[in-house]
Amino acid sequence: MPGQPFPISGPIPPEDIVDREDFLDSLETRLADGQSVVLAGPRRTGKTSLAHEVLRRLGKRGFYTGAVDLFRVTDRRELAFAVIDACLQNRTGLRKTAATLQERLKTLAGSAKLAVKLHDVEFDFRYLGEEPDEKELLHYALDLPERLAQADGRSMVVVFDEFQDAGTVADERIYKLMRSYFQNHRKVSYLFLGSKEGLMKRLFSRESEAFFRFAVILPLPPIPVDAWTAYISGKFAQAGLSVNEERVPEIVRLTGGHPQDTMLLCAELYRIGGIGSGRLSLDAVRMAYEQTMVLLGPMFDEMLFELAPRADQRKVLKRIARGEAVYSGGGRAAEIKRALDALGSKALIEKNGRGAYRFLEPLFRDHVLRVLD
Ligand SMILES: Nc1ncnc2c1ncn2[C@@H]1O[C@H](COP(=O)(O)OP(=O)(O)OP(=O)(O)O)[C@@H](O)[C@H]1O
Ligand SMILES: [Mg+2]
Structure with missing residues (x-):
C-alpha cells in the first residue's frame, strides 16, 4: 500500500511508536546501567519495535549493540554465527560479517583487511571452514560480546528476540550454557524478548530454570x-x-x-x-x-x-x-x-x-x- 501512513507490520519507525516514551526511557536506563531485562508480551504488541528503538538510542550514545532473532535460526551453528555477526557488525559495519569473511577469504587481500580489523578479538578463521567444531564455535560466540566490549572499552547491549525458541533451536541445555557465559559478562547487558509469555516467565522466574532471576521482567503496559x-x-x-x-x-x-x-x-x-x-x-x-x-x-x-x-x-x-x-x-x-x-x-x-x-x-x-x- 504505497503512501499508506499507518505502519502495519514489523518493527516500526520511532515516530509511529505510540505512547512508549516512559517505557523506552526506563528500558534504556536499565540496560545502560547493566541490568538485563525481559520483555514478554502477546504477539504483535511492539516488542521488536521497542528493542530496535532502544538499541538505536544506545548506539547513538556510544554503546555497542547487537540483535539475534532466534526465530530465524534453525540450529546451534546458525545461532553461533548470528551472535558472532551481531557482535562483529559493531567493528566492521557489515551485517553479515561471517558470510562476508567467508567470501573474502577467497581473496587474500580481502581477508587480510578484515583480519586486521578483528585481530585482537582473536577471531579464528577456522570457524569459517566447512565444518567447524560446533561446540567450540558456540562457546566462542557466547563469550564474544564481553570479549569485544572489553577489547574496545565499550559497553554492549544484546537483544535476543523470540528467546523462548532457543530451546527448540538447540535443546534445553542451551539455556544453561548461555547463562554460564552471560552471568560473567560485566560490560554486557541483555534484553530478552518473547511472545510466549508463559514460557518466558517460567524461564526467568522458576527456581529450577537456568535463567532464574537473571533479568527483571517488565510488563508492556496498554496504550491509553x-x-x-x-x-x-x-x-x-x-x-x-x-x-x-x-x-x-x-x-x-x-x-x-x-x-x-x-x-x-x-x-x-x-x-x-x-x-x-x-x-x-x-x-x-x-x-x-x-x-x-x-x-x-x-x-x-x-x-x-x-x-x-x-x-x-x-x-x-x-x-x-x-x-x-x-x-x-x-x-x-x-x-x-x-x-x-x-x-x-x-x-x-x-x-x-x-x-x-x-x-x-x-x-x-x-x-x-x-x-x-
Ligand atoms: N507502540 C506502538 N504504537 C503503534 N503501533 C504499534 C506499537 N507497537 C506495535 N505496533 C504495531 O504492531 C506491529 C507489530 O510490532 P512489532 O513487530 O514490534 O511487535 P512484536 O511484539 O515484536 O510482534 P511479534 O510477536 O509478531 O514478534 C507494528 O507493525 C505496528 O503496526
Ligand atoms: Mg517481534
Missing part, C-alpha cells in the same frame, strides 16, 4: 485511548485529512487499543477513503472494522486451530467471549481452571477481577463469537 486518539488524528492530518476527533475513540474501543489491530483498522479506514469528506462516519469505521476482521481471519483461525485438540479450552474461550461466567454451564472445575491457565499463558485472555476474564485482543473475541457460536 488518549494517546491513540492524538496519534491517529495527527496521522490523518499529516495526510491532509482532518477528522472529527470525538469519533476516533470508537476505533480504539473496537480494537481495545491492541497495537497492530488498531494500526490495521486505521490503514483500512485510510484505504477505503473513510474520511474523504473530512468527517469520520461510523459507517466508515464499521466498514474498516469488517475489512480488518477479514484480514485477520486466517491468523485467528490458526490460533483456534492450535486449540482444536483441547475442546475444554475452546469451550472456556467461547464462554468468555459471550460474557458468561466461566464456571457455569457444566464441566469439572479443575478442568476449567486448567483451561483458563493454559489460555492465560498463551496470552489470549487475562483475569479481570474475581472469576472474570477477558480477551486481550477484542477482535479475536469477535472472531470467536462469529465462528464458534
